[in-house]
Structures are given as C-alpha cells and as structure tokens.
Amino acid sequence: MQKPIATTRSASGIPTGRLAIWWLLASEIVIFGGLLACYLLFRLGHPEWADAAAVTNTAIGATNTFVLLTSSFTAVLAHQAAERGDGKKAARFLVFTIIGACLFLGIKSYEWWYEISHGYTITSNGFWSFYYTAAGLHAAHVIAGAIAMGFVAKDAAQGKELQRVELVGIYWHFVDVVWIFLFPLLYIAK
Amino acid sequence: MFERLAIQASSFAGDIDGLILLIAVLVGFWFIVAEGMFFWLIWRFRERPDQKSQYITGKEKHLKRWVTIPHALVLVCDVFIIIGAVRVWYDVKQHLPEPDTVIRVEGQQWAWVFQHPGPDNELDTGDDIWTTDDLYVEVDRTYHFRLSSRDVLHNFSVPAFRLKQDAVPGRTITGWFHATSTGTYDIQCAEICGIGHGVMAGRINIQDAETHASWMSENATTTAAQ
Amino acid sequence: MTEHIDQTAPHDAGEHHDDGHHDVNYAKIYVALLVLLVISILGPELGITWVTLITAFGIALVKATMVINNFMHLKWEKNFIKWALVVSLLFVALFFFGVAPDVMKHDGLRWVNDAAIASVERGIEPPHGEEGEHAAEDGEGEDHAEEGDDTTVEGEGATETVAAAFSAPDAYSATCATCHGPNGGGDGPGAAALDPQPASFATTEFWDGVTRESMVNVIQNGGAAEGLSAAMPAWGALYSDDEIQQIVDYVETFQP
Amino acid sequence: MAQATTAPVQDTHGHDTHGHHDEGWFKKYFWSTDHKMIAKQYLWTSIFMAVVGGLMAYVFRMQLAFPGIEVPGFGLVSPGEYNALITNHGSIMIFWVAMPMLIAAWGNFLIPLMIGADDMVFPRINRLSFQIFLISAILILASLFVQGGGFGGAWTSYPPLSANPEYNLTGLGASIWLIAVALEFVAFLLGGINFIVTLMNSRAPGMKAYDIPVTVWMIVIASILFMLSVGPLIAGAIMLLFDQTLNTGFYDPARGGDPILWQHLFWFFGHPEVYVVLLPAIGFVIDIIATFARKKLFGYKIMVYTAVATAVLSFFVWAHHQFIAGIDPRMANVFTVTTLLISVPIAELLFVIIATLYGGSIKFTTPMLWALSFVATFLIGGVTGIFLGASGSDIYLHDTYFVLAHFHYTFFPIAIIGGFAAFTYWFPKMFGTMLDETLGKIHFWGTVIPFQFIFIPLFALGLGGQHRRIYNFQNFPELASMQPLRVTATLALIVMILFQLVFFWNLFRSLRSKEKAPMNPWKANTLEWTTPSPPPHGNWPPDQMPKVYRGPYEYSVPDRDTDYWPQNEPS
Structure with missing residues (x-):
C-alpha cells in the first residue's frame, strides 16, 4: 500500500519516521527508567546485595559491552552509507550489526546458563530477580x-x-545506551 | 439511619469532623456559586429570536476579571484547607502522645488478632491476652497500637474513632487512639484482602476502668491455666 | 511545542531534507568509547569506593552522551526532541525521589520495615549450589529453603518470645479459629465467605475421612496438597514440624 | 446545507493503488487501515465492553441491595465472584471503555479529519494497535471463565494479594488480568505515538498551533501524559507477573521485596490516568459548547496552557491515594499541597467553559445537553475530591463509599456523558445519518437523573463510614441500618440501564435510516464538517486537501452574513 498524504507531511520539520522513533524512545526511557529506579531503590537500601553482585562475571559483561559498542559502530556506518545512497553497503553493515546482536545474545545465554547451573536463579534473592528481569527486558529489545x-x-x-x-x-543505539548503564549497575558496582 | 454519623468515640474524631465541615463550607460555597452562575447563564443566553450571539475573545480586560478573580480566590481557599488538613494530619498521624498502654494488632486472612498486655501492662510477658476479632480497651486512656499483617494488606479502621491505617506485611506501623466514650463499635477491614474481606469484621469494646479490670483478670488467668 | 514552526507551505517528506550528513569521524568516537570501557573496568579493580563510582557511573554517563550525540545525532536534532527526552528522564527521577522515603529507607516516622531490616541482617545466603548440587537441582528443596527464610523474618517481627512461648491452643486461636471456629465447629467468622465450607472438627464424618499424616500435610502445605479447598493456606512457613504435631494434638481434642 | 451532500466525491483513492470497493468483508471491517474504520472498531468494542461492565455493576449492586438473593440473570453471588465482578468492572470501565472510547475511537476519527489529513501517519501501526487492544479485551473477558474464576484483587491489584495465588485463590485469573492490562498499555502506547506524530507533522497547510481544535490538543496532551506515566507501571507489571508465575519476590517482604513499591508504581500512573481520560472529554465539551452557543471560546490559549499545567501537575500528586497506606506520614503533607494546587488549573478550565456561555445564543440540542450536564456533574466530582486530597479528612474518608461516589462523579461524566456528547455530536459525520432528537433527549434525561440517585446515596453511605469492596454489609452491625440507601442506588441503576435501551433503539433506527445527513448539520467551523458525511476514503480528494486560514472558533463574527466561518474558507 502507498503512504497516505499525512505521512508525507512534515510540519514539525522532522521526517515522520524519525519523530516517531524519538517518541518511542521517550516511552522506552520511562519503562527502563522505572525498572532501574526500582532496582536502585532496593540496591541502595540493601547493602547485602553487593555480595550477590560480586558473583556476576565482569569479564563477560565487559565482552558484551564491547560487542554492543561495536554493533552500534557498524549501525552508524550503515546509516552513513544509506545517507550516501549506497543501499548495498548499508545492508552489509546492518548484517554486521545483526551478527553483533546474535553474538551478544549467545554470550548472554552462556552467562545465564552458567549462573543458573550454579544455583543463582531468578528466585535466589532480590538482586538476582532484578538481574534477570532487567537484562531479560534488554535482551528482548536486542531480539x-x-x-x-x-x-x-x-x-x-x-x-x-x-x-x-x-x-x-537510532533504536539500536538506544539499546546500546541502556546496556551502557546496565553494565555498571549489574556488574561493576559491588 | 444516620445515627452513627454522630458517634465520635475518640479524642481526634471531632477534629476530623471539623475539618470535613470546614471543607464542606468552603467548597460548598464555590459549588453553589459556580452551578448558580452556570445555570443562570444557560437560562439567560438561551436561543431567542431577539438575541444575537456576541463576539467575545476572552482577551477583554473587563471580562477576563470574571475568570481571574474567582481563580485567585480559589487559591486562597486552598490555602485555608491545606492549613486545616495539615494540622489535623499532624495531630493524628505524626504526633505521638505518651501511651498508657501498648497493644499489638495483627491482621491475617480474614481476622484480627489482638495482643493485650494483660495486668502487668507490658507486652510479650506471660500474662498477655490474645483475642481474635474482639479488642478490649479502657475508656480515657491513651493507647498505642503496633500494627502489622501476617499475609496481605489489611486496614485497621474504626469509623467511630475516625481512625484508619493500613497493615502492611513486613512492617510495623505505630498509631494511637484515645477512646472517649464506652460502647462497642465496628472494626472494619478497609483494604481488600481476598474473598473473606467482607467478613473481616471486628469489634472494639470500650469499657470503663472497672469492667476492663475484671475482664482482664478473668482472661489473664484462663490463659495462664492453659 | 510546535508553535514556532512556520509552515505556510507543506513540507516535502524528503527522507533527509534537513541534514544531508554530519561530519563525524565515527571511527574516532568508537575508539574513544573502547578506551572508556577499559577504564571503567580497570577503575573498580583498585577497590576504592569513590573511584569505582566515578569510573563506573561517570564513565557510563560520558559514553552514553557520546553515543546519543554522535551516533544518534541528537546534537543536530530539534530542541523539542531534547526536551521530550529530558522531561521523560525527569519524571523517572521524580518517581525515584517520591518513592525513596518509603522503599529505600527502612524506617521512618512511626513505621519500621522489619522485614527489610531482617533481610539486610540476614545477608546473602550462599546459593544452594555451594552446599551441594542436589539441593539446587531439586525444586522442592529450594522452595523449602525459601519458606525457611519466612520463619526467620516472621520471628524478627514478632520477637523471639512468641516462638519461645509456643502453645498449641494459642496458635490455634490465632491461626485456625478464624475459619474453623474457636471450638473447631467450622463456624469461625471467616467461614461465611468460604465455599467449600471449612472443615468442622466436631463431626465424626471429618474424623472418618482423615489420617494424622493427611492433617499434618494440609496444615503444612495447604488444602490443595490433599485435593481439598485451596482456601486453606499452607502454614509450614509459620510453624515447625514439631509445632504442627502439637496443633494436630490440640485439634484432636475437638473430636466428638 | 443539505445540498452539500449531493456533491459526491467519486474517486478519492487517488493515492491508493487498489480501491476499497471490491474488498472482502474481512478486509473491509477487520483488516482496514482507514482511520475511520479503526475508530469504529474501537467504538463498537468499547460500547460492547461498556455493556459488559454495566451489567457487572447491575449484578453486584443487586447483591448489595438484596444480599443473598438469586440475582436475575446471574444467580447467587459468592464472595469470590463479587470480588471478581468489582475488580473487572473497574478495570473494564477504565481501560476498555473510557480509554478506547475517548482517546482511541474519537482520536482516530477526529485527529486526521480535524487537522485536514487523509489518514493517520502510520495506518498499519494503527491497525496493529487495535488488534492488540482487541486481544487484550478478549483476554480480560476470558479471565472471568478460567479455573478459579476472575481476578478479585481490585483494579489497583495490590500485592501481596495479587502476587500470590495462595492469597487470592485465582492464580490464573490474576495473571491473565495482568497480561490483558499490559497489552492494553502497549496498544495505547503505539496509538499514542501515532496521534502525537500525526498532529505534529500532518496538519493542513496554514494550520498553526493555535488553529488546532481543542479536542485534538486535549487528545494529544493526554497521549503524551499517558506515555510518560505508564512506563514505570509496565516495568512494575513485568515484576508482578514474575512474582505470580516465576515465584520471584519483588513485592514479597519476606524475601526483601516491598509491597508499598507497587502502590507507588501503580498510582504514579494511576493518577495521571484520570487526566488522560478527563482531557479528551473536556475537549469534546468545549468544541460542542462553542458550536451550540455560537460563541468564540473564552480564552483559547488559557485553555491550552491550563491543560498542559494540569497534565504536568498531575505527576506530582500520586501519593494522595496512599495517605494511610503506610507511607511516611511526613510525605503526606507534600502531596496534600500539590493535590490542592491541581484544583487551580481545573477550576480555571471550568470557569473558562462557563464564561464561554456568556453572551451566547444557546441551542439545546442533544449533544449540547450532554456537554452542559458534563460541566454540572463533573463539578460535583471535582469539589468532593478536595475532601479526599486533604490529608486530614482523608483519614476518615479513605476507601469509603465517599471515594467511590467521588470518582464515579468524575469518571461517569468523563466516560459516559462525555462519550455520549461526542457520539451524538459526531454521529452524523461518522455514519452519515442523523440521530433522533426526541429519543436522544429521553435517553439523556433517563441517564442523567438516575445517575444522581445512584451516587448521592453512596456519598451518604461513605460519610456513614461504609467501606468499599465488601460483599455484604449485614456483617457490620453499624452499617446494616443504612440499607434503604443501598436499595435506592440499586433501583436507580436499574432504571438507568433500562433507559439505555432507548439509546440502542435510536442507534438502530438511525443506522437503518435512508435519510442522509448533511455535510455540516451543526454549522460548525472545524475541518471535519467540510467533507461529506460520512467522509470518503482519504477524507478529501487528494487534489482538494483543505487549507486553513483561521482558528476553529470564529462564531458570530460581526459583519458577516452567517454566524460561522469555516476554517478552510479563504477570507
């Protein structure tokens, strides 16, 4: 189907699609923000959670940060290629980004499998509940x-x-930014 | 039908009723003025063959006054209400007078469990009296209650006292009351707590000193005997 | 928000009509991000709290700003977009600070969060895996360990004296009488709401249909454990095995 | 204006490669991306859900008035069923009636028409949002019939009751209820983004910010408000769902969680939600009053500013729902102040509406009656709110029938009166025929008068100390004597429900009617009245899209022949 005339107008000066993405991100900010605010409320009130946080594997978290930063980099290169009208090159960079996403999910699965098999499940205590929920919500966005x-x-x-x-x-960079905050919150602060 | 509206069985019931009355007078005035104005305008400017509609933008100074002045007055009324509300709130919920007796109230699905301190007036000693759904207090004494819940949220509400406080599992919340007249009044649960919420009724029995003492000696001994 | 936009003529929906391309050296920013990542990992290794906080969260902020400004091109975006994003963040902050006095703090004016304090004192228990793999594998065992926690917390709230002075009649009147009635007649105040009705211990039919094991099981694990009404809660968290035996002894006194 | 209808707009599908004439039933009524069809889908769904919710009210009101009777058409009401009925009545009326009716149905129908666009900017996302909404509606109805029955923990769904099947005894019902609510949120997030972007980008050439009809402003402000407040609750709902299904302990105090957290998450959304549905209703009322008073709005900009101020302030008041819920008592003072401050912009809005009547020439059509009764009734809801926002008096009134009567005096004007005002006003545009005025007025008086008799007794019951969500007040000796008030309320409800048959008869007659509605039956200014009724696909021919030359409320401008001046008429 063809686009309605409405979609082609741009009274705000921003193309329709990009305006919508920004509003989408505003709504995502409050979803992730709400979850992380809850996590922080508990974390600051429960110093004993640091013992649980100490178990998380910083090396794996750092690797995943590296993977996501790299995929963000390829995503922006895809955008650059698209701006120059080179669709083939843009598609190629996007494929790299998808590979990054899959790599991220693979590492994540291994990490979870390792932790669960050592008895750290979502029901173990509050920290682990937030750990799996926040990372799981983020992983759903990656998928x-x-x-x-x-x-x-x-x-x-x-x-x-x-x-x-x-x-x-833009959406992908946002997913990256969320991880940039999840990484210190869940892995580094011990 | 409204006989119970008159019951004020605690020291702060009158304050709360006074605040409700203050608000009723202030907002009642505004309500009558606004509705009166509204219906008068509807009647005055109904469609009539000899009356044409006027072109008014709302920027005219002499007309704008009709909105801005009442608007400022609403704000003034708000300030009065806030002062009254905060004063009553402070007395009932923030300020804590010295207790004569401390009791413990625990909600569970779907009953109230009361722990009275017994003759020695101290909780958690051998002569404590435990009751279900019936609370016995003495008139003209200041009570503290330590409120908690065993399972879900409940709410310890005594309408005759104008008293209400949620019982939250995992927390202990302290409140106070000072009964001023003897009698038996309802305790309602005011927070939905499952299918038995509707039967979670308790009674508060306010006794004079003598009756209370004899109730206490009776029950303290039976508990000890068990 | 949009009032300043003059748009007497309809804009063309050109895909990139305002900004063809931004002169950003993406590779340079990527390298900078990686360097920051390394610092943020190494910083906390020193083990100094303030260094950890700065390297972990300060650098996260810097990295996020770099990504948002350069990769997402927010730097070149219209102001109202920035406002929308900042306002949504401000509302999250508002939520945090509005809730902190109740949830982050564990006591306040006239209230104490016993459960949270107990949980801080209890600390993190070693995972089941540390003590023996089988405990973690066994779902039942895990549930049981958690219910064990409940007991500790309840104990904190009600103080030790209650646990010390356990008496089956008291426990019965506090826990069971609500529905089963003070004399076991199944006529407590909670009974009216229940369907099926709570069991009456004063009838012979009841005693014909139960064994001691089944009664213990129902008290411990709830009515559903024996295919009875799910309205009968599980009390295994509140009472120990021995205490449940005493309660059953007491209930048997109602037997006609 | 009748001659206008005869101008047929033949081929309006210029921008659509395949016409819509030859499409199958499914594609036309279910798979359509046309904003007008999606609006109708939302409208019919919400009307259906309103009937369901109304009948639920009938069942539990019967139980309250005549405890223990076999309710005709339902049977005996057990406590569990009673709780499920009140819970789902509340949830359905807010999430599946008020929101889809006021925001989704009229937002979808009116935004493109009022700003002179041919559709929403993302028609397929629009369709998707309705489909998600439909699934959520089916789920909430299905949750009533699963094993254990429907969820009975009240629409606020406070844990631990809602989090633990051992406490609520409706494990499956509770989870389905929660999933349904979450899906509804997702549907409205998608729909809201669509509304916001459509208004920002797709206005007709010449339409500046202050040429936008107030209805559109209000719906879009409400969408932004919804979007920014619902986020934490979506996160909270995920946490609650995990508590229910995976046995986590987010809200379980025994395992380091906190039940108070949910209350904050819920009301951080729950209070702005009131304004999410209030603002669109006020928008309809303003548009209707301006049209039938033949008056320019008294202070258009004040109206928009106060709406924005209300929206922002509404984020700062949420904990007034929790004064006695175990929050720190010192915080109550802060929230009392913010709560009473919000009365300032709301009073301003009502004053401006009342002032608009001054100097008008008021025509009492059915939509105008609905709009005027909105103001009169909502005022009662507004002033009774002050009693509850003031912390001191809330100690007594919290969770009594006073609260219940208060918010029905706000939500009923918003959802039902506002909904009927919009329905009767835009019906000719949406369906192309006129509703009968006499039947409409009978229905109006038959709805508004019984309404007062339902809820004024409930105010009295609340002042008498009667608490909510109790299935049989005979268990409370002090409350038993007030039974006559409960019977009055129930009888009035039955009368009101019976009068709704008049509405459905009127609706049925008009839909079958062959008489076409004129293009602009009310002689209104806004752009939707410049296209035939009902508007063709694409709303206007692609080469005749409207241009805007003035604001929407230029009624009775001096020195003109007619007392209205359409926005698209060149001067």
Missing part, C-alpha cells in the same frame, strides 16, 4: 532490534526505504 534490522536490511539491499536504516539505527 526485536535484530529482527527489525533484518527487514530493513532486506529492503536496503534493493535500495528501498533507505531512511529506515537511520531509524533502526
């Missing part, structure tokens, strides 16, 4: 982003809907 990038890359490879490369990129 959603990877799927969205798959569709965008498919179109971009044929030179269609190139502006969407930027949109999915």
Whole structure:
C-alpha cells in the first residue's frame, strides 16, 4: 500500500519516521527508567546485595559491552552509507550489526546458563530477580532490534526505504545506551 | 439511619469532623456559586429570536476579571484547607502522645488478632491476652497500637474513632487512639484482602476502668491455666 | 511545542531534507568509547569506593552522551526532541525521589520495615549450589529453603518470645479459629465467605475421612496438597514440624 | 446545507493503488487501515465492553441491595465472584471503555479529519494497535471463565494479594488480568505515538498551533501524559507477573521485596490516568459548547496552557491515594499541597467553559445537553475530591463509599456523558445519518437523573463510614441500618440501564435510516464538517486537501452574513 498524504507531511520539520522513533524512545526511557529506579531503590537500601553482585562475571559483561559498542559502530556506518545512497553497503553493515546482536545474545545465554547451573536463579534473592528481569527486558529489545534490522536490511539491499536504516539505527543505539548503564549497575558496582 | 454519623468515640474524631465541615463550607460555597452562575447563564443566553450571539475573545480586560478573580480566590481557599488538613494530619498521624498502654494488632486472612498486655501492662510477658476479632480497651486512656499483617494488606479502621491505617506485611506501623466514650463499635477491614474481606469484621469494646479490670483478670488467668 | 514552526507551505517528506550528513569521524568516537570501557573496568579493580563510582557511573554517563550525540545525532536534532527526552528522564527521577522515603529507607516516622531490616541482617545466603548440587537441582528443596527464610523474618517481627512461648491452643486461636471456629465447629467468622465450607472438627464424618499424616500435610502445605479447598493456606512457613504435631494434638481434642 | 451532500466525491483513492470497493468483508471491517474504520472498531468494542461492565455493576449492586438473593440473570453471588465482578468492572470501565472510547475511537476519527489529513501517519501501526487492544479485551473477558474464576484483587491489584495465588485463590485469573492490562498499555502506547506524530507533522497547510481544535490538543496532551506515566507501571507489571508465575519476590517482604513499591508504581500512573481520560472529554465539551452557543471560546490559549499545567501537575500528586497506606506520614503533607494546587488549573478550565456561555445564543440540542450536564456533574466530582486530597479528612474518608461516589462523579461524566456528547455530536459525520432528537433527549434525561440517585446515596453511605469492596454489609452491625440507601442506588441503576435501551433503539433506527445527513448539520467551523458525511476514503480528494486560514472558533463574527466561518474558507 502507498503512504497516505499525512505521512508525507512534515510540519514539525522532522521526517515522520524519525519523530516517531524519538517518541518511542521517550516511552522506552520511562519503562527502563522505572525498572532501574526500582532496582536502585532496593540496591541502595540493601547493602547485602553487593555480595550477590560480586558473583556476576565482569569479564563477560565487559565482552558484551564491547560487542554492543561495536554493533552500534557498524549501525552508524550503515546509516552513513544509506545517507550516501549506497543501499548495498548499508545492508552489509546492518548484517554486521545483526551478527553483533546474535553474538551478544549467545554470550548472554552462556552467562545465564552458567549462573543458573550454579544455583543463582531468578528466585535466589532480590538482586538476582532484578538481574534477570532487567537484562531479560534488554535482551528482548536486542531480539526485536535484530529482527527489525533484518527487514530493513532486506529492503536496503534493493535500495528501498533507505531512511529506515537511520531509524533502526537510532533504536539500536538506544539499546546500546541502556546496556551502557546496565553494565555498571549489574556488574561493576559491588 | 444516620445515627452513627454522630458517634465520635475518640479524642481526634471531632477534629476530623471539623475539618470535613470546614471543607464542606468552603467548597460548598464555590459549588453553589459556580452551578448558580452556570445555570443562570444557560437560562439567560438561551436561543431567542431577539438575541444575537456576541463576539467575545476572552482577551477583554473587563471580562477576563470574571475568570481571574474567582481563580485567585480559589487559591486562597486552598490555602485555608491545606492549613486545616495539615494540622489535623499532624495531630493524628505524626504526633505521638505518651501511651498508657501498648497493644499489638495483627491482621491475617480474614481476622484480627489482638495482643493485650494483660495486668502487668507490658507486652510479650506471660500474662498477655490474645483475642481474635474482639479488642478490649479502657475508656480515657491513651493507647498505642503496633500494627502489622501476617499475609496481605489489611486496614485497621474504626469509623467511630475516625481512625484508619493500613497493615502492611513486613512492617510495623505505630498509631494511637484515645477512646472517649464506652460502647462497642465496628472494626472494619478497609483494604481488600481476598474473598473473606467482607467478613473481616471486628469489634472494639470500650469499657470503663472497672469492667476492663475484671475482664482482664478473668482472661489473664484462663490463659495462664492453659 | 510546535508553535514556532512556520509552515505556510507543506513540507516535502524528503527522507533527509534537513541534514544531508554530519561530519563525524565515527571511527574516532568508537575508539574513544573502547578506551572508556577499559577504564571503567580497570577503575573498580583498585577497590576504592569513590573511584569505582566515578569510573563506573561517570564513565557510563560520558559514553552514553557520546553515543546519543554522535551516533544518534541528537546534537543536530530539534530542541523539542531534547526536551521530550529530558522531561521523560525527569519524571523517572521524580518517581525515584517520591518513592525513596518509603522503599529505600527502612524506617521512618512511626513505621519500621522489619522485614527489610531482617533481610539486610540476614545477608546473602550462599546459593544452594555451594552446599551441594542436589539441593539446587531439586525444586522442592529450594522452595523449602525459601519458606525457611519466612520463619526467620516472621520471628524478627514478632520477637523471639512468641516462638519461645509456643502453645498449641494459642496458635490455634490465632491461626485456625478464624475459619474453623474457636471450638473447631467450622463456624469461625471467616467461614461465611468460604465455599467449600471449612472443615468442622466436631463431626465424626471429618474424623472418618482423615489420617494424622493427611492433617499434618494440609496444615503444612495447604488444602490443595490433599485435593481439598485451596482456601486453606499452607502454614509450614509459620510453624515447625514439631509445632504442627502439637496443633494436630490440640485439634484432636475437638473430636466428638 | 443539505445540498452539500449531493456533491459526491467519486474517486478519492487517488493515492491508493487498489480501491476499497471490491474488498472482502474481512478486509473491509477487520483488516482496514482507514482511520475511520479503526475508530469504529474501537467504538463498537468499547460500547460492547461498556455493556459488559454495566451489567457487572447491575449484578453486584443487586447483591448489595438484596444480599443473598438469586440475582436475575446471574444467580447467587459468592464472595469470590463479587470480588471478581468489582475488580473487572473497574478495570473494564477504565481501560476498555473510557480509554478506547475517548482517546482511541474519537482520536482516530477526529485527529486526521480535524487537522485536514487523509489518514493517520502510520495506518498499519494503527491497525496493529487495535488488534492488540482487541486481544487484550478478549483476554480480560476470558479471565472471568478460567479455573478459579476472575481476578478479585481490585483494579489497583495490590500485592501481596495479587502476587500470590495462595492469597487470592485465582492464580490464573490474576495473571491473565495482568497480561490483558499490559497489552492494553502497549496498544495505547503505539496509538499514542501515532496521534502525537500525526498532529505534529500532518496538519493542513496554514494550520498553526493555535488553529488546532481543542479536542485534538486535549487528545494529544493526554497521549503524551499517558506515555510518560505508564512506563514505570509496565516495568512494575513485568515484576508482578514474575512474582505470580516465576515465584520471584519483588513485592514479597519476606524475601526483601516491598509491597508499598507497587502502590507507588501503580498510582504514579494511576493518577495521571484520570487526566488522560478527563482531557479528551473536556475537549469534546468545549468544541460542542462553542458550536451550540455560537460563541468564540473564552480564552483559547488559557485553555491550552491550563491543560498542559494540569497534565504536568498531575505527576506530582500520586501519593494522595496512599495517605494511610503506610507511607511516611511526613510525605503526606507534600502531596496534600500539590493535590490542592491541581484544583487551580481545573477550576480555571471550568470557569473558562462557563464564561464561554456568556453572551451566547444557546441551542439545546442533544449533544449540547450532554456537554452542559458534563460541566454540572463533573463539578460535583471535582469539589468532593478536595475532601479526599486533604490529608486530614482523608483519614476518615479513605476507601469509603465517599471515594467511590467521588470518582464515579468524575469518571461517569468523563466516560459516559462525555462519550455520549461526542457520539451524538459526531454521529452524523461518522455514519452519515442523523440521530433522533426526541429519543436522544429521553435517553439523556433517563441517564442523567438516575445517575444522581445512584451516587448521592453512596456519598451518604461513605460519610456513614461504609467501606468499599465488601460483599455484604449485614456483617457490620453499624452499617446494616443504612440499607434503604443501598436499595435506592440499586433501583436507580436499574432504571438507568433500562433507559439505555432507548439509546440502542435510536442507534438502530438511525443506522437503518435512508435519510442522509448533511455535510455540516451543526454549522460548525472545524475541518471535519467540510467533507461529506460520512467522509470518503482519504477524507478529501487528494487534489482538494483543505487549507486553513483561521482558528476553529470564529462564531458570530460581526459583519458577516452567517454566524460561522469555516476554517478552510479563504477570507
């Protein structure tokens, strides 16, 4: 179907898609913000959680941070390529980003499997409940982003809907930013 | 039908009723003025063949006054209400007078468990009296209650006292009351607590000193005997 | 929000009509991010609290700002977008500070959060895995350990004297009489709300249908454990095995 | 204006490669991306849910008035069923009636039409949001029939009662209820983004910020308000769902959690939610009053500013729902001050509406009657709120029927009166026929008068100390004597429900009617009245999209032949 005239207007000076993505991120900020505010309320009131936090594996967390930063980098390179009209190159960079997402999820699964098999489950105590919930919500966003990038890359490879490369990129950087805060909150602060 | 509205069985019941009355007078005045104005305007400016609608933007100074002045007055009334509310709130919920007796109240699905200190007036000693759903207090004494819950949220509410406080599992909340007249009044649970919420009724029995003493000696001995 | 935008003519929906491309050296920013990442990992290794906080959260802020400004191009975005994002963050902060006096703090004016204080004192117990793998594997065992925690907390709230002075009649009147009635007739104040009705211990039919084991099981694990009404809660967290035996002894005194 | 309807707009699908004439039933009524069809889907769903919620009220009101009787059409009400009924009545009326009716249905229908666009900016996301909403509606109804029965922990769903099946005895019902509510939030987040972006980007050429009809402003402010307040609760709902299903301890004090946290999460959303539904209703009322008083709005900008001020202030008042819930008593003072401050912008809004009547020429059509009764009734809800916002008096009134009557005096005007005002006003535009005025007025008086008789007795019961959510007051000796008031309320409810049949008969007649509605039956200014009723696909021919030359409320401008001046008419 073709776009309605409404979609092609831009009274605010920002293209429709990008405006929507920013509002989407505003709503995501309050979702993640709410969860992390709850976590902080408990964490600051429960010094004993530091003992549980000490168990988390900083090396794995750091590796995952590195993977996500790199995938963000390829996402922005895809955007650069799309701006220059090179859909094929943009698609290729998006595929790299998707690989980064899969790598991230793979490392995450290994980490969880290791922790669960050592008895640290979501019911172990409050810290672990937040640990799995916050990282799980983030991982769900990683999966959603990877799927969205798959569709965008498919179109971009044929030179269609190139502006969407930027949109999915903004979303992906946001997922990255959330992880940048989750990393110290869950791994480093002990 | 409203006989119970008149019952004020605690020292602060009158303050709370006074505050409700103050608010009723202030907002009642505004309510009548606003509704009166509203219906008068509807009647005055109903569609009539000899009356054309006027073009008013709301920027005219002499007309704007009709909105801004009442608006400022609403703010003034708000200040009065805030002062009254905070004063009553401070007395009932923040300020804690010295207790003559401390009792413990625990909510559970779907009953109240009361721990009276017994003749020695101290909790957690051998002569404590435990009751379910019936609280026995002496008139004209200041009581502290330590409120907690065993399972879900409950609310210890004594309408005749104008007293209400949630019982939260894991927390102990301290409150006070000072009964001023003898009698038996309802204790209601005011926080939904499951299918038995509707039967979670208790009674507070306010006794004069003599009756209370004899109740206490009777029950303290039976508990000891068990 | 949009009032300043003059738009007498409809804008074209060109994909990138305002900003063709930004002259950002993405590779340089990427390298900077990696360097910051390394610092944020090494900083806490020193074990000094303030260094940890600065390197962990200060650097997270710097990294996030770099990503948002350069990768997401917020730097070049219209101001109202920045406002929308900042306002949403401010509301999260508002939530945090509004809730902190009740949730983060464990006591306040006329209230004490016994359970939280107990949980801080209790500390983190070693995971079940440390003591023996089988405990962690066994779901039942895990549940039981958690219910054991309950007991400690309840004990904190009600002070030790209660536990010391356990008496089955007191426990019965505090816990069971609500529904089963003070004399075991199944006619307590809670009974009216229940369907099926709570058991009456004063009938012979009741005693024909139960064994001592089944009664212990119901008190410990709830009515559902024996296929009876789920309204009968599990009291295993509140009473020890021995105490439950005493309660059953007491209930048997109602037997006609 | 009748001649206008005869101008047919033939091929309006210029921008759509395949016409919509030959599509199957499914594609036309279910898979459509047309904002008008999606609006109708929301509208019918919410009307259906309103009937369900109303009948629930009938069942539990019967139980309260005549405890223990076999309610005709339902049977005996057990305490568990009673709790499930009140819980789902509340949830359905707010999440599946007020929000879809006021925001989604009229937002979808009116925003593109009022700002001169042919559709929402993301038609397929729009369709998706309705489908998610429909699934959530089906889930909430299904939750009543699962094993253990529907969730009975009240719409506030406070843990530990809601978190633990051992306490609420409806483990499955509670989880489905929670999932349904969360899905509804997701649907409205998607819909809200669509509304906001449509208004910001797709206004007709020439339409500046202060040329936007107040209804659109209000719906979009409400959408932003919803979006920013619901986030923490979505996170909280995930935590509660894990407590229910995975046995975590987020809200379990025995395991380091805190039940008070949920109350904060809930009311941080729950209070702004009141304004989320209030603002659109006020928008409808303002548009209708301006049209039928033939008056320019008294202070358009004041209206928009106060709406924004209300929205912002509403974030600062949430804990007044928790004064006696175990929060620190010192915090109550802060929230008392903010709560009473919010009366200032709301009073301003009502004053401006009342002032708009001054100097008008008021025509008492059915929509106007609804709009005026909104103001008169909502005022009662507003002033009784002061008793509850003041911490001192809230000690006594909290969780009594006074609260219940108070918020029904706000939500009923908002959802039902506001909903009917909008429905009767825009019905000709949406369906292309007129509603009958006589039947409409019978229905109006038959709804508004019994309403007062339902809830004024409940104010009295609340002052008498009667608490909420109790299925049989005969267990409380002090309350038993007030039974006549309960019977009055129940009888009035039955009368009100019976009068709704008049509405459905009127609706049925008009939908079957062959008589076409004119393009602009009310002689109103806004853009939706410049296209045929009902508007064709695309709203206007692509080459004749409207341009805007003035604000929406230029009624009775001096020195003009007509007393209205459409926004798109070149001067």
